[in-house]
Amino acid sequence: MKVLLIDDHPLILSALQSVIQGLGSHVSVIGVGSARATRETLKRDSDFDLVLLDLHLGDADGFELLAELRSSYPALPVVVVSASDRASDVIRAIDLGAMGFVPKRASNETLFEALHMVMSGGIYVPPMTLGSERRAEKPEGDTVPSVLHVVGQSALDSGFQTQPALDAIGLTPRQTEVLALLLQGQPNKMIARELGLSVETVKDHVAAVLRALGVSSRTQAVLAVSQMSQQSGGFAAWRKSK
Template identity: 30%
Template sequence: MQKLLIVDSHCLFADGVRFLIEFSTDHTVVGVLHTGREVIPFLLQHDVDVLLLDIDLPDMSGLELTRTIRALYPATNVLALTVLTNPQSVNLTIEAGAMGYCPKQASRNELFAAIRAVGAGHLYLPPSLVQQLRKPAIEKVTQDLTDRETEVIQLIVNGYTTKTIADKLFLSTRTVETHRKNIYRKLSIHTNIELARYAQANKIM
């Protein structure tokens, strides 16, 4: 059973999401907050598996909050739940450390799928955004990736830090960074969101 925290400045929306989750799933909503500044004090007192976060908060940057949570509470996975669906917002949010991105326009089944994926530690992008963001070149498996580089891709898109990847693969952090640079060069990409699209298209998540 996953423990969820909802952070959204719109009270009616947050309460509606809470009702949907508690009525339709076996997850537990341990809290509903309406400002970003309440989040860290709350996490000090409660265990949270998935944080449903509106990244467009009025009192602070949702992206900066995501980075802080990623650094201080790596066991809490952030799922962005927002009206923003432009590629730049998606890219910045995933780069900040969020494990998933779900538009507020999504259906409840899509929201539940996002919660399940993020709760399991997997990157989640809804099909509508994947289609919007996808580039044809990303879909072609024509690159000469090594088995080690494929391992590194899997770990990167599943949210592991460079240090954790190094520990898991018994490598130095410098070697992991070299692998990352080589992967980016071979795939002609520049960001982790592009890498996630590649991994999804080629089923190496």
Template identity: 35%
Template sequence: MPDALQIIVADDHPLFRDAIVLALQASLPGCRTLEASSFSTLEAMVREQDTLDLVLLDLSMPGANGFSSLVFLRGERPEVPVVVISSNDHPRTIRRAQQFGAAGFVPKSSPVAVIREAVQAVMDGGAWFPAQKAERSEEDAQLAARLAQLTPQQFRVLMCMADGLLNKQIAHELGLAENTVKVHVTAILRKLECHSRTQAAVLVKALQAEGGDDAATLPE
């Protein structure tokens, strides 16, 4: 008998998570769902789970910086498809989600049937995005390619750099030796083609999504 599908539902609104879990259980009977309400919780789950089949991701969880959680997932578990479910359905946000590696994008205002359709398409090895998308951005493509060169640990260090932490503070935050952090910072600046920590922080700001903040919208 095949193992049950393991799916993470990452969203900071409990009612929305409940609605998504019910939709998943109806369309994928027997699947095992794990719930994350923050980026730190998601990060821990991804590390702990040997087998993971899908992540449904809200972009605006506490601890996340725009598309940073998506970029982290693609770096940490590139074999696991990610479907972004967001109330920020600006055309450029949808296109950027695709360029940063999402397998699908579903607006939170979508009815349950659409969410199920998107999940099934992705689980079948395909992709699912709304019909109307912004044009491809070469700038975003270059940013995605640079970020893809970072190891998961380097990406964590980069997020700390973007928060203005010094090497000593980053070492304490991540449980690393300060010299190790220095080595990571040097590698990060080289891979991102940046001459300073400030330039690297500006690149992280470029991960911000278009439009306003996400808000919980329950599927119909």
């Protein structure tokens, strides 16, 4: 596995390199400290399996670089590793196409779990982020969809040990297929083509999935499913158990 680390703090970059290299001899890690170096590295060689991106870079806004990477290299998964764990930052990163969001205060085990989930085709967001919004006053301008309050309250009530189960939402097999493609960021037309359905039928299925999850947008659905599926080893593992 070939990993590109992007962080402008030399000590953190070095520490992350050591941690990721600890995954095994099959892992090679290249670290860069700027958006410019990122572009140059990927221009020379874009054959990476994963990118870990810090949001605070000296020469670029991390969110803008995330959007650029997802546009230029759509098959390359990007995981944000940030000092922030604000729900608004998590939501924005996922909305821009990040496959995961790991706070820098997380343990090595949490980072490994997140990377495993992403490399298995899932999406990772930190459970603590959602519940912590209940413990402190929200920063000004920080908006959190209602689903995050629901998931966060469940996490808070249970001591952050369990999340609502995917089994509890009662999706049909077809709705599960639609959700799997929705989580990959596929638009309705592509989902319709993949499943051999009409676009109108797909719209009905997507609406049913959002209602079942208690959310109103695709981004909220991604976050909710990520939270729900972490206890069952990820959405892919949950699907196989059906």
